[in-house]
Amino acid sequence: MVKFLPLKEAVAENLHDGDTVAFEGFTHLIPTAAAHEAIRQDFRDLTLIRMTPDLIYDQMIGMGMAKKIVFSYVGNPGVGLLRRARDAIENGFPRAIEVEEHSHAGMANAYEAGAAGLPCAVFRGYRGAGLAAVNPNIKSVTCPFTGEVLAAVPAIRPDVTFIHAQKADRKGNVLVEGIIGIQKEAVLAARHAVVTVEEVVDNFDDLHPNLTVLPSWTIAAISVVPGGSHPSYTHGYYERDNAAYLEWDEIAADRDRFQAWIKKNVIDSSAGDFAARVEHLRKAA
Amino acid sequence: MSEDLGFTPNEMMTIAASRALRNDDVCFVGIGAPSAACNVARLTHAPDITLIYESGTIGTAPDVLPLSIGDGELCETAVTTVAVPEMFRYWLQGGRISIGFLGAAQLDKFGNINTTVIGDYVHPKTRLPGGGGAPEIATSSREVYITMAQSKRSMVEKIDFFTSFGHGEGGDHRKRLGIDTAGPTLLITDLAIWKPDPATKEFTVVSLHPGVTREQVQATCGWVVKFAEALDETPTPTELELKTLRDLQARTKAAHAGTAKGKAA
Numbered sequence: 001m002v003k004f005l006p007l008k009e010a011v012a013e014n015l016h017d018g019d020t021v022a023f024e025g026f027t028h029l030i031p032t033a034a035a036h037e038a039i040r041q042d043f044r045d046l047t048l049i050r051m052t053p054d055l056i057y058d059q060m061i062g063m064g065m066a067k068k069i070v071f072s073y074v075g076n077p078g079v080g081l082l083r084r085a086r087d088a089i090e091n092g093f094p095r096a097i098e099v100e101e102h103s104h105a106g107m108a109n110a111y112e113a114g115a116a117g118l119p120c121a122v123f124r125g126y127r128g129a130g131l132a133a134v135n136p137n138i139k140s141v142t143c144p145f146t147g148e149v150l151a152a153v154p155a156i157r158p159d160v161t162f163i164h165a166q167k168a169d170r171k172g173n174v175l176v177e178g179i180i181g182i183q184k185e186a187v188l189a190a191r192h193a194v195v196t197v198e199e200v201v202d203n204f205d206d207l208h209p210n211l212t213v214l215p216s217w218t219i220a221a222i223s224v225v226p227g228g229s230h231p232s233y234t235h236g237y238y239e240r241d242n243a244a245y246l247e248w249d250e251i252a253a254d255r256d257r258f259q260a261w262i263k264k265n266v267i268d269s270s271a272g273d274f275a276a277r278v279e280h281l282r283k284a285a
Numbered sequence: 286m287s288e289d290l291g292f293t294p295n296e297m298m299t300i301a302a303s304r305a306l307r308n309d310d311v312c313f314v315g316i317g318a319p320s321a322a323c324n325v326a327r328l329t330h331a332p333d334i335t336l337i338y339e340s341g342t343i344g345t346a347p348d349v350l351p352l353s354i355g356d357g358e359l360c361e362t363a364v365t366t367v368a369v370p371e372m373f374r375y376w377l378q379g380g381r382i383s384i385g386f387l388g389a390a391q392l393d394k395f396g397n398i399n400t401t402v403i404g405d406y407v408h409p410k411t412r413l414p415g416g417g418g419a420p421e422i423a424t425s426s427r428e429v430y431i432t433m434a435q436s437k438r439s440m441v442e443k444i445d446f447f448t449s450f451g452h453g454e455g456g457d458h459r460k461r462l463g464i465d466t467a468g469p470t471l472l473i474t475d476l477a478i479w480k481p482d483p484a485t486k487e488f489t490v491v492s493l494h495p496g497v498t499r500e501q502v503q504a505t506c507g508w509v510v511k512f513a514e515a516l517d518e519t520p521t522p523t524e525l526e527l528k529t530l531r532d533l534q535a536r537t538k539a540a541h542a543g544t545a546k547g548k549a550a
Binding site: 026027028051052071072073074075077078079080081082085086089090101103104105108109111112123124125126127128129130131134148149178179180181182184185212233235239240242243245246 | 316317339340341342351352353354355356357359360366367368369370372373374377378401406407408409410411412413414415416417418419420421424425446447448449450453458459462463464540541542
Protein backbone atom coordinates (compact mmCIF):
# COMPACT_ATOMS: atom_id res chain seq x y z
CA MET A 1 0.00 0.00 0.00
CA VAL A 2 1.20 3.48 -0.83
CA LYS A 3 2.15 5.62 2.15
CA PHE A 4 2.01 9.39 2.40
CA LEU A 5 5.25 10.29 4.16
CA PRO A 6 7.43 13.32 4.83
CA LEU A 7 10.19 13.27 2.19
CA LYS A 8 12.88 12.54 4.78
CA GLU A 9 11.14 9.29 5.79
CA ALA A 10 10.18 8.32 2.22
CA VAL A 11 13.82 8.51 1.15
CA ALA A 12 15.15 6.78 4.29
CA GLU A 13 12.69 3.88 3.90
CA ASN A 14 13.29 3.26 0.20
CA LEU A 15 16.91 4.12 -0.63
CA HIS A 16 19.96 2.27 0.65
CA ASP A 17 23.73 2.38 0.21
CA GLY A 18 24.78 0.43 -2.88
CA ASP A 19 21.36 0.68 -4.56
CA THR A 20 20.74 1.07 -8.26
CA VAL A 21 18.52 4.13 -8.40
CA ALA A 22 16.84 6.24 -11.07
CA PHE A 23 15.80 9.85 -10.44
CA GLU A 24 13.90 10.48 -13.67
CA GLY A 25 12.27 13.42 -15.39
CA PHE A 26 13.13 14.40 -18.96
CA THR A 27 14.01 18.08 -18.45
CA HIS A 28 10.50 18.47 -16.99
CA LEU A 29 9.52 17.17 -13.50
CA ILE A 30 13.07 16.46 -12.33
CA PRO A 31 12.85 15.21 -8.71
CA THR A 32 15.36 17.69 -7.28
CA ALA A 33 13.95 17.72 -3.75
CA ALA A 34 14.25 13.93 -3.52
CA ALA A 35 17.83 14.06 -4.82
CA HIS A 36 18.70 16.74 -2.26
CA GLU A 37 17.20 14.62 0.51
CA ALA A 38 19.40 11.73 -0.67
CA ILE A 39 22.42 14.06 -0.46
CA ARG A 40 21.47 15.08 3.10
CA GLN A 41 21.21 11.41 4.10
CA ASP A 42 24.63 10.85 2.49
CA PHE A 43 24.08 7.56 0.67
CA ARG A 44 27.17 5.89 -0.78
CA ASP A 45 28.14 3.60 -3.67
CA LEU A 46 25.00 4.30 -5.67
CA THR A 47 24.56 3.30 -9.29
CA LEU A 48 22.79 6.36 -10.69
CA ILE A 49 20.60 5.87 -13.77
CA ARG A 50 19.22 8.84 -15.64
CA MET A 51 18.88 9.68 -19.34
CA THR A 52 20.09 13.24 -18.77
CA PRO A 53 22.05 13.32 -15.47
CA ASP A 54 21.48 17.08 -15.30
CA LEU A 55 22.19 19.17 -12.22
CA ILE A 56 21.00 16.61 -9.66
CA TYR A 57 23.52 13.94 -10.66
CA ASP A 58 26.23 16.59 -11.05
CA GLN A 59 25.51 17.37 -7.40
CA MET A 60 25.40 13.73 -6.24
CA ILE A 61 28.55 12.86 -8.20
CA GLY A 62 30.25 15.95 -6.80
CA MET A 63 29.39 14.76 -3.29
CA GLY A 64 31.02 11.38 -3.99
CA MET A 65 27.81 9.35 -3.76
CA ALA A 66 28.05 7.55 -7.10
CA LYS A 67 30.16 4.53 -7.95
CA LYS A 68 28.65 4.26 -11.43
CA ILE A 69 26.45 6.32 -13.74
CA VAL A 70 24.25 5.01 -16.54
CA PHE A 71 23.19 7.81 -18.90
CA SER A 72 22.66 9.04 -22.45
CA TYR A 73 23.43 12.78 -22.22
CA VAL A 74 25.78 14.07 -19.52
CA GLY A 75 25.27 17.76 -20.24
CA ASN A 76 23.54 20.83 -18.85
CA PRO A 77 20.78 21.09 -21.48
CA GLY A 78 21.24 24.20 -23.61
CA VAL A 79 24.11 25.44 -21.45
CA GLY A 80 27.00 23.06 -21.87
CA LEU A 81 28.89 20.56 -19.77
CA LEU A 82 28.33 19.08 -16.32
CA ARG A 83 31.46 20.14 -14.53
CA ARG A 84 31.30 17.93 -11.42
CA ALA A 85 30.65 14.88 -13.60
CA ARG A 86 33.54 15.91 -15.81
CA ASP A 87 35.83 16.25 -12.81
CA ALA A 88 34.92 12.70 -11.75
CA ILE A 89 35.36 11.20 -15.23
CA GLU A 90 38.47 13.14 -16.23
CA ASN A 91 40.26 13.42 -12.86
CA GLY A 92 38.66 10.84 -10.58
CA PHE A 93 37.55 13.64 -8.21
CA PRO A 94 36.15 13.23 -5.60
CA ARG A 95 36.21 9.58 -6.64
CA ALA A 96 36.54 7.65 -9.87
CA ILE A 97 33.21 6.56 -11.31
CA GLU A 98 32.30 3.81 -13.71
CA VAL A 99 30.48 4.98 -16.84
CA GLU A 100 27.85 3.10 -18.85
CA GLU A 101 26.80 5.26 -21.77
CA HIS A 102 23.88 4.80 -24.15
CA SER A 103 21.90 6.87 -26.64
CA HIS A 104 18.48 8.27 -25.68
CA ALA A 105 16.85 5.64 -27.87
CA GLY A 106 18.81 2.93 -26.06
CA MET A 107 17.85 4.19 -22.58
CA ALA A 108 14.20 4.77 -23.52
CA ASN A 109 13.91 1.28 -24.95
CA ALA A 110 15.69 -0.21 -21.92
CA TYR A 111 13.29 1.48 -19.47
CA GLU A 112 10.35 0.31 -21.55
CA ALA A 113 11.70 -3.26 -21.50
CA GLY A 114 12.08 -2.98 -17.72
CA ALA A 115 8.47 -1.86 -17.36
CA ALA A 116 7.37 -4.67 -19.68
CA GLY A 117 9.18 -7.32 -17.65
CA LEU A 118 11.47 -8.23 -20.55
CA PRO A 119 15.16 -9.08 -20.09
CA CYS A 120 16.28 -6.81 -22.92
CA ALA A 121 15.16 -4.25 -25.46
CA VAL A 122 15.51 -4.71 -29.22
CA PHE A 123 15.56 -1.74 -31.57
CA ARG A 124 17.19 -0.28 -34.68
CA GLY A 125 20.02 1.69 -33.16
CA TYR A 126 23.72 2.38 -32.68
CA ARG A 127 24.41 1.73 -36.37
CA GLY A 128 27.95 2.94 -37.06
CA ALA A 129 28.07 4.55 -33.59
CA GLY A 130 31.23 4.39 -31.47
CA LEU A 131 29.29 3.61 -28.30
CA ALA A 132 28.72 0.04 -29.42
CA ALA A 133 32.50 -0.50 -29.29
CA VAL A 134 33.03 0.93 -25.78
CA ASN A 135 29.90 -0.28 -23.97
CA PRO A 136 29.80 -4.09 -23.59
CA ASN A 137 26.09 -3.85 -22.76
CA ILE A 138 25.32 -2.87 -26.36
CA LYS A 139 24.95 -6.07 -28.33
CA SER A 140 23.03 -7.19 -31.38
CA VAL A 141 20.41 -9.78 -32.27
CA THR A 142 19.23 -11.03 -35.63
CA CYS A 143 15.54 -10.85 -36.38
CA PRO A 144 14.36 -14.47 -36.82
CA PHE A 145 11.85 -13.38 -39.46
CA THR A 146 13.73 -10.92 -41.68
CA GLY A 147 17.39 -11.49 -40.83
CA GLU A 148 17.84 -7.79 -39.97
CA VAL A 149 20.55 -7.18 -37.36
CA LEU A 150 19.16 -5.06 -34.53
CA ALA A 151 20.64 -3.52 -31.38
CA ALA A 152 19.94 -5.10 -28.00
CA VAL A 153 20.49 -3.58 -24.56
CA PRO A 154 19.62 -5.04 -21.15
CA ALA A 155 16.40 -3.87 -19.51
CA ILE A 156 16.75 -1.20 -16.82
CA ARG A 157 15.46 -2.50 -13.47
CA PRO A 158 16.26 0.02 -10.71
CA ASP A 159 15.96 -0.93 -7.04
CA VAL A 160 14.09 2.32 -6.63
CA THR A 161 12.88 5.11 -8.90
CA PHE A 162 12.14 8.67 -7.77
CA ILE A 163 9.95 10.96 -9.88
CA HIS A 164 8.17 14.26 -9.37
CA ALA A 165 4.54 14.68 -10.55
CA GLN A 166 1.78 17.27 -10.57
CA LYS A 167 -0.60 15.74 -8.05
CA ALA A 168 -1.90 12.75 -6.16
CA ASP A 169 -5.46 12.07 -5.10
CA ARG A 170 -6.27 11.06 -1.52
CA LYS A 171 -6.01 7.37 -2.42
CA GLY A 172 -2.46 7.87 -3.71
CA ASN A 173 -3.05 7.69 -7.45
CA VAL A 174 -0.59 9.99 -9.26
CA LEU A 175 -1.14 12.25 -12.28
CA VAL A 176 1.69 13.16 -14.67
CA GLU A 177 1.08 15.57 -17.56
CA GLY A 178 2.95 17.78 -20.01
CA ILE A 179 6.26 16.37 -21.19
CA ILE A 180 5.74 12.94 -19.65
CA GLY A 181 9.19 11.79 -20.68
CA ILE A 182 10.08 8.44 -19.18
CA GLN A 183 8.21 8.83 -15.86
CA LYS A 184 5.78 5.96 -16.27
CA GLU A 185 8.36 3.50 -17.59
CA ALA A 186 10.88 4.39 -14.86
CA VAL A 187 8.28 3.78 -12.14
CA LEU A 188 7.01 0.50 -13.58
CA ALA A 189 10.56 -0.76 -14.22
CA ALA A 190 11.59 -0.29 -10.57
CA ARG A 191 11.07 -2.55 -7.56
CA HIS A 192 9.93 0.48 -5.53
CA ALA A 193 8.88 3.95 -6.59
CA VAL A 194 8.76 7.17 -4.60
CA VAL A 195 6.86 10.18 -5.96
CA THR A 196 7.00 13.79 -4.85
CA VAL A 197 3.96 15.85 -5.84
CA GLU A 198 2.98 19.50 -5.89
CA GLU A 199 -0.32 18.86 -4.13
CA VAL A 200 -2.93 16.32 -3.06
CA VAL A 201 -6.50 16.70 -4.34
CA ASP A 202 -9.66 14.91 -3.24
CA ASN A 203 -10.09 12.84 -6.40
CA PHE A 204 -9.36 12.67 -10.14
CA ASP A 205 -13.03 12.39 -11.16
CA ASP A 206 -13.01 15.39 -13.50
CA LEU A 207 -9.86 14.44 -15.42
CA HIS A 208 -9.60 13.35 -19.06
CA PRO A 209 -9.72 9.53 -19.19
CA ASN A 210 -6.48 9.14 -21.14
CA LEU A 211 -4.18 11.14 -18.91
CA THR A 212 -1.09 9.48 -17.53
CA VAL A 213 -2.10 8.17 -14.14
CA LEU A 214 0.01 5.83 -12.07
CA PRO A 215 -2.32 3.77 -9.85
CA SER A 216 -1.56 3.96 -6.13
CA TRP A 217 -0.53 0.30 -5.98
CA THR A 218 2.44 0.96 -8.30
CA ILE A 219 3.94 3.40 -5.79
CA ALA A 220 5.60 2.82 -2.41
CA ALA A 221 5.52 6.35 -1.01
CA ILE A 222 4.26 9.84 -1.86
CA SER A 223 5.63 13.06 -0.40
CA VAL A 224 4.05 16.45 -0.90
CA VAL A 225 6.83 18.90 -1.85
CA PRO A 226 5.58 22.07 -3.58
CA GLY A 227 8.30 23.36 -5.90
CA GLY A 228 10.07 20.02 -5.58
CA SER A 229 11.41 19.94 -9.14
CA HIS A 230 13.08 23.38 -9.11
CA PRO A 231 15.10 24.47 -11.13
CA SER A 232 13.29 22.10 -13.48
CA TYR A 233 9.59 22.84 -13.76
CA THR A 234 6.14 21.44 -13.21
CA HIS A 235 3.77 22.01 -16.12
CA GLY A 236 0.77 24.01 -14.92
CA TYR A 237 2.50 25.12 -11.70
CA TYR A 238 5.76 26.96 -12.42
CA GLU A 239 8.27 27.55 -15.22
CA ARG A 240 11.76 26.20 -15.76
CA ASP A 241 14.33 28.38 -14.00
CA ASN A 242 16.60 28.81 -17.01
CA ALA A 243 18.65 31.45 -15.18
CA ALA A 244 19.50 28.88 -12.49
CA TYR A 245 20.72 26.43 -15.15
CA LEU A 246 22.96 29.14 -16.59
CA GLU A 247 24.24 30.01 -13.11
CA TRP A 248 24.97 26.36 -12.30
CA ASP A 249 27.66 26.35 -14.97
CA GLU A 250 29.69 28.79 -12.86
CA ILE A 251 28.94 27.21 -9.50
CA ALA A 252 29.96 23.72 -10.62
CA ALA A 253 33.12 24.96 -12.32
CA ASP A 254 34.82 25.46 -8.96
CA ARG A 255 35.18 22.70 -6.33
CA ASP A 256 35.00 25.07 -3.34
CA ARG A 257 32.15 27.13 -4.70
CA PHE A 258 30.27 23.90 -5.37
CA GLN A 259 30.74 22.73 -1.77
CA ALA A 260 29.62 26.09 -0.40
CA TRP A 261 26.52 25.98 -2.62
CA ILE A 262 25.63 22.45 -1.48
CA LYS A 263 26.08 23.40 2.18
CA LYS A 264 23.82 26.41 1.90
CA ASN A 265 21.17 25.07 -0.46
CA VAL A 266 21.08 21.38 0.39
CA ILE A 267 22.72 20.42 3.70
CA ASP A 268 21.42 23.44 5.65
CA SER A 269 18.06 23.44 3.82
CA SER A 270 15.04 21.17 3.77
CA ALA A 271 12.30 20.00 1.41
CA GLY A 272 10.14 22.81 2.78
CA ASP A 273 12.42 25.41 1.20
CA PHE A 274 11.48 24.50 -2.38
CA ALA A 275 8.13 26.32 -2.41
CA ALA A 276 9.83 29.69 -1.97
CA ARG A 277 12.32 28.93 -4.77
CA VAL A 278 9.55 28.75 -7.40
CA GLU A 279 7.42 31.64 -6.16
CA HIS A 280 8.76 34.01 -8.86
CA LEU A 281 8.28 31.31 -11.53
CA ARG A 282 4.58 30.78 -11.04
CA LYS A 283 2.55 32.25 -13.89
CA ALA A 284 0.30 35.15 -13.07
CA ALA A 285 -2.44 33.43 -15.09
CA MET B 286 33.09 39.25 -43.36
CA SER B 287 32.78 42.83 -42.24
CA GLU B 288 29.98 44.44 -40.29
CA ASP B 289 29.06 46.76 -43.16
CA LEU B 290 27.27 43.88 -44.87
CA GLY B 291 24.53 44.49 -42.34
CA PHE B 292 24.54 40.97 -40.87
CA THR B 293 26.92 38.71 -38.97
CA PRO B 294 28.36 35.37 -40.15
CA ASN B 295 26.22 33.61 -37.54
CA GLU B 296 23.07 35.31 -38.79
CA MET B 297 23.95 34.30 -42.35
CA MET B 298 24.46 30.71 -41.16
CA THR B 299 21.12 30.51 -39.38
CA ILE B 300 19.24 32.07 -42.28
CA ALA B 301 20.94 29.90 -44.91
CA ALA B 302 20.07 26.84 -42.81
CA SER B 303 16.46 27.96 -42.44
CA ARG B 304 16.09 28.23 -46.23
CA ALA B 305 16.94 24.54 -46.65
CA LEU B 306 13.74 23.51 -44.84
CA ARG B 307 10.46 23.01 -46.67
CA ASN B 308 6.91 23.63 -45.55
CA ASP B 309 6.10 19.89 -45.68
CA ASP B 310 9.19 18.75 -43.77
CA VAL B 311 8.95 16.80 -40.54
CA CYS B 312 12.10 17.94 -38.77
CA PHE B 313 13.72 16.44 -35.68
CA VAL B 314 15.36 19.50 -34.15
CA GLY B 315 18.69 19.46 -32.34
CA ILE B 316 19.20 22.11 -29.66
CA GLY B 317 21.28 25.24 -30.32
CA ALA B 318 21.97 26.44 -33.87
CA PRO B 319 19.53 23.97 -35.52
CA SER B 320 16.72 25.13 -33.25
CA ALA B 321 17.15 28.76 -34.30
CA ALA B 322 17.23 27.85 -38.01
CA CYS B 323 14.15 25.63 -37.79
CA ASN B 324 12.11 28.30 -36.06
CA VAL B 325 13.19 31.02 -38.50
CA ALA B 326 11.97 28.72 -41.29
CA ARG B 327 8.65 28.28 -39.49
CA LEU B 328 8.29 32.04 -38.99
CA THR B 329 9.10 32.88 -42.63
CA HIS B 330 8.64 30.56 -45.63
CA ALA B 331 7.60 27.29 -43.93
CA PRO B 332 4.70 28.09 -41.59
CA ASP B 333 3.36 24.52 -41.62
CA ILE B 334 6.65 22.73 -40.99
CA THR B 335 6.42 20.06 -38.28
CA LEU B 336 9.12 20.63 -35.68
CA ILE B 337 9.80 17.78 -33.28
CA TYR B 338 12.03 17.93 -30.21
CA GLU B 339 13.25 14.75 -28.54
CA SER B 340 11.29 15.50 -25.37
CA GLY B 341 8.26 14.18 -27.26
CA THR B 342 6.78 17.46 -28.50
CA ILE B 343 5.41 17.02 -32.03
CA GLY B 344 4.44 20.02 -34.17
CA THR B 345 5.66 22.63 -31.73
CA ALA B 346 5.65 26.39 -32.38
CA PRO B 347 7.53 28.18 -29.59
CA ASP B 348 7.45 31.99 -29.39
CA VAL B 349 10.99 31.99 -27.94
CA LEU B 350 13.84 29.55 -28.54
CA PRO B 351 13.89 26.89 -25.84
CA LEU B 352 17.03 26.69 -23.69
CA SER B 353 16.57 22.95 -23.31
CA ILE B 354 14.85 20.40 -25.54
CA GLY B 355 12.13 20.14 -22.91
CA ASP B 356 11.11 23.71 -22.07
CA GLY B 357 7.43 24.03 -21.17
CA GLU B 358 6.52 26.17 -24.13
CA LEU B 359 7.39 23.36 -26.54
CA CYS B 360 4.65 21.25 -24.97
CA GLU B 361 2.18 24.11 -24.62
CA THR B 362 2.36 24.93 -28.35
CA ALA B 363 2.68 21.37 -29.71
CA VAL B 364 0.04 19.46 -31.65
CA THR B 365 0.68 16.55 -29.28
CA THR B 366 3.24 15.47 -26.72
CA VAL B 367 4.21 11.81 -26.48
CA ALA B 368 6.37 9.77 -24.10
CA VAL B 369 10.06 9.53 -24.90
CA PRO B 370 10.01 5.80 -25.81
CA GLU B 371 7.18 6.51 -28.26
CA MET B 372 9.15 9.45 -29.68
CA PHE B 373 12.12 7.28 -30.53
CA ARG B 374 10.24 4.10 -31.48
CA TYR B 375 7.17 5.18 -33.46
CA TRP B 376 8.20 8.55 -34.82
CA LEU B 377 11.99 8.37 -35.38
CA GLN B 378 12.64 4.63 -35.81
CA GLY B 379 9.28 4.35 -37.61
CA GLY B 380 10.69 6.43 -40.47
CA ARG B 381 8.42 9.45 -40.06
CA ILE B 382 11.18 12.11 -39.88
CA SER B 383 12.24 13.74 -43.16
CA ILE B 384 15.09 15.87 -41.78
CA GLY B 385 17.24 15.32 -38.71
CA PHE B 386 18.90 18.66 -37.96
CA LEU B 387 22.08 18.38 -35.88
CA GLY B 388 24.88 20.53 -34.54
CA ALA B 389 28.38 19.19 -33.88
CA ALA B 390 31.32 19.75 -31.54
CA GLN B 391 33.62 17.95 -33.98
CA LEU B 392 32.91 17.08 -37.60
CA ASP B 393 34.91 15.33 -40.31
CA LYS B 394 34.64 15.72 -44.07
CA PHE B 395 32.29 12.74 -44.35
CA GLY B 396 29.74 14.21 -41.94
CA ASN B 397 30.62 11.98 -39.00
CA ILE B 398 29.95 13.82 -35.73
CA ASN B 399 31.65 13.70 -32.34
CA THR B 400 29.93 15.20 -29.30
CA THR B 401 31.24 12.58 -26.84
CA VAL B 402 34.91 13.08 -25.91
CA ILE B 403 38.03 14.96 -26.90
CA GLY B 404 40.87 12.48 -26.53
CA ASP B 405 40.57 8.86 -25.42
CA TYR B 406 37.11 7.57 -24.46
CA VAL B 407 38.15 5.94 -21.18
CA HIS B 408 40.57 8.72 -20.14
CA PRO B 409 39.21 11.75 -21.98
CA LYS B 410 40.94 15.11 -22.15
CA THR B 411 37.47 16.68 -22.24
CA ARG B 412 34.27 14.81 -21.50
CA LEU B 413 31.55 16.32 -23.71
CA PRO B 414 27.82 15.70 -23.11
CA GLY B 415 27.56 12.73 -25.48
CA GLY B 416 25.04 11.75 -28.09
CA GLY B 417 21.61 12.06 -26.52
CA GLY B 418 19.24 11.38 -29.37
CA ALA B 419 21.77 11.99 -32.16
CA PRO B 420 23.09 8.45 -32.91
CA GLU B 421 19.63 7.32 -34.03
CA ILE B 422 18.58 10.69 -35.50
CA ALA B 423 21.63 10.38 -37.79
CA THR B 424 20.60 6.96 -39.10
CA SER B 425 16.78 6.90 -38.91
CA SER B 426 15.95 10.35 -40.36
CA ARG B 427 15.55 10.21 -44.13
CA GLU B 428 18.19 12.97 -44.48
CA VAL B 429 20.48 14.82 -42.08
CA TYR B 430 21.36 18.50 -42.15
CA ILE B 431 24.26 19.77 -40.06
CA THR B 432 24.96 23.35 -39.02
CA MET B 433 27.97 24.71 -37.13
CA ALA B 434 30.42 27.61 -37.09
CA GLN B 435 33.75 26.83 -38.75
CA SER B 436 37.00 26.45 -36.84
CA LYS B 437 40.07 24.25 -37.08
CA ARG B 438 39.20 22.73 -33.72
CA SER B 439 35.72 21.70 -34.79
CA MET B 440 36.22 20.71 -38.44
CA VAL B 441 38.95 18.11 -38.28
CA GLU B 442 40.59 15.48 -40.47
CA LYS B 443 39.87 12.76 -37.92
CA ILE B 444 37.26 12.93 -35.15
CA ASP B 445 38.07 11.45 -31.73
CA PHE B 446 34.82 9.46 -31.41
CA PHE B 447 32.02 8.42 -33.76
CA THR B 448 29.01 9.69 -31.79
CA SER B 449 26.79 9.85 -34.87
CA PHE B 450 27.57 8.08 -38.11
CA GLY B 451 27.60 10.19 -41.27
CA HIS B 452 29.13 8.64 -44.36
CA GLY B 453 31.82 6.80 -42.35
CA GLU B 454 34.86 6.41 -44.58
CA GLY B 455 32.88 7.77 -47.52
CA GLY B 456 31.49 6.12 -50.64
CA ASP B 457 28.91 3.44 -49.90
CA HIS B 458 29.90 2.92 -46.26
CA ARG B 459 26.35 3.51 -45.01
CA LYS B 460 24.96 0.94 -47.41
CA ARG B 461 27.60 -1.56 -46.32
CA LEU B 462 26.38 -1.21 -42.73
CA GLY B 463 22.79 -1.76 -43.80
CA ILE B 464 21.79 1.86 -43.23
CA ASP B 465 19.23 2.72 -45.89
CA THR B 466 18.77 6.45 -45.16
CA ALA B 467 20.63 9.20 -47.04
CA GLY B 468 22.66 10.54 -44.09
CA PRO B 469 24.20 14.03 -44.17
CA THR B 470 23.13 15.79 -47.36
CA LEU B 471 23.81 19.39 -46.35
CA LEU B 472 26.26 21.30 -44.16
CA ILE B 473 25.67 24.97 -43.45
CA THR B 474 28.46 26.88 -41.76
CA ASP B 475 28.98 30.56 -41.00
CA LEU B 476 31.00 30.83 -44.21
CA ALA B 477 29.55 28.47 -46.78
CA ILE B 478 27.05 25.81 -47.88
CA TRP B 479 28.47 22.34 -48.43
CA LYS B 480 27.04 19.23 -50.07
CA PRO B 481 28.51 15.72 -50.23
CA ASP B 482 30.16 14.64 -53.47
CA PRO B 483 27.77 12.13 -55.11
CA ALA B 484 30.44 9.41 -55.29
CA THR B 485 32.97 9.99 -52.50
CA LYS B 486 30.46 11.61 -50.11
CA GLU B 487 33.09 14.16 -49.08
CA PHE B 488 31.57 17.53 -48.17
CA THR B 489 32.26 20.02 -50.98
CA VAL B 490 31.66 23.76 -50.86
CA VAL B 491 28.87 24.64 -53.30
CA SER B 492 28.13 28.21 -52.20
CA LEU B 493 30.11 30.92 -50.42
CA HIS B 494 28.27 33.39 -48.22
CA PRO B 495 28.48 37.05 -49.36
CA GLY B 496 31.95 38.53 -48.87
CA VAL B 497 33.57 35.20 -47.98
CA THR B 498 36.69 33.99 -49.82
CA ARG B 499 37.90 30.44 -50.49
CA GLU B 500 40.95 31.23 -48.37
CA GLN B 501 38.76 32.05 -45.36
CA VAL B 502 36.93 28.75 -45.71
CA GLN B 503 40.21 26.83 -45.90
CA ALA B 504 41.79 28.78 -43.01
CA THR B 505 39.02 27.69 -40.64
CA CYS B 506 38.80 24.05 -41.71
CA GLY B 507 41.09 21.22 -40.66
CA TRP B 508 40.96 19.26 -43.90
CA VAL B 509 41.88 20.25 -47.48
CA VAL B 510 38.66 21.82 -48.75
CA LYS B 511 37.18 20.83 -52.09
CA PHE B 512 35.19 23.48 -53.96
CA ALA B 513 32.57 22.83 -56.62
CA GLU B 514 33.46 23.95 -60.12
CA ALA B 515 30.40 26.17 -60.35
CA LEU B 516 30.57 27.96 -57.04
CA ASP B 517 27.49 29.96 -56.08
CA GLU B 518 27.16 32.94 -53.78
CA THR B 519 24.57 32.49 -51.03
CA PRO B 520 21.83 35.11 -51.41
CA THR B 521 22.07 37.90 -48.84
CA PRO B 522 19.57 37.69 -45.96
CA THR B 523 16.36 39.51 -46.72
CA GLU B 524 15.03 42.20 -44.42
CA LEU B 525 12.25 39.84 -43.32
CA GLU B 526 14.67 37.00 -42.55
CA LEU B 527 16.95 39.24 -40.52
CA LYS B 528 14.11 40.88 -38.62
CA THR B 529 12.54 37.50 -37.87
CA LEU B 530 15.80 36.08 -36.52
CA ARG B 531 16.69 39.15 -34.48
CA ASP B 532 13.22 39.46 -32.98
CA LEU B 533 13.30 35.76 -32.06
CA GLN B 534 16.68 36.13 -30.40
CA ALA B 535 15.63 39.26 -28.52
CA ARG B 536 12.48 37.54 -27.20
CA THR B 537 14.58 34.52 -26.23
CA LYS B 538 17.16 36.56 -24.35
CA ALA B 539 14.50 38.45 -22.43
CA ALA B 540 12.62 35.27 -21.56
CA HIS B 541 15.66 33.37 -20.27
CA ALA B 542 16.90 36.29 -18.20
CA GLY B 543 13.36 36.82 -16.96
CA THR B 544 13.42 33.76 -14.73
CA ALA B 545 16.17 35.26 -12.61
CA LYS B 546 14.98 36.17 -9.14
CA GLY B 547 13.90 39.76 -8.80
CA LYS B 548 13.61 40.19 -12.56
CA ALA B 549 10.26 38.47 -13.00
CA ALA B 550 7.46 40.51 -14.48
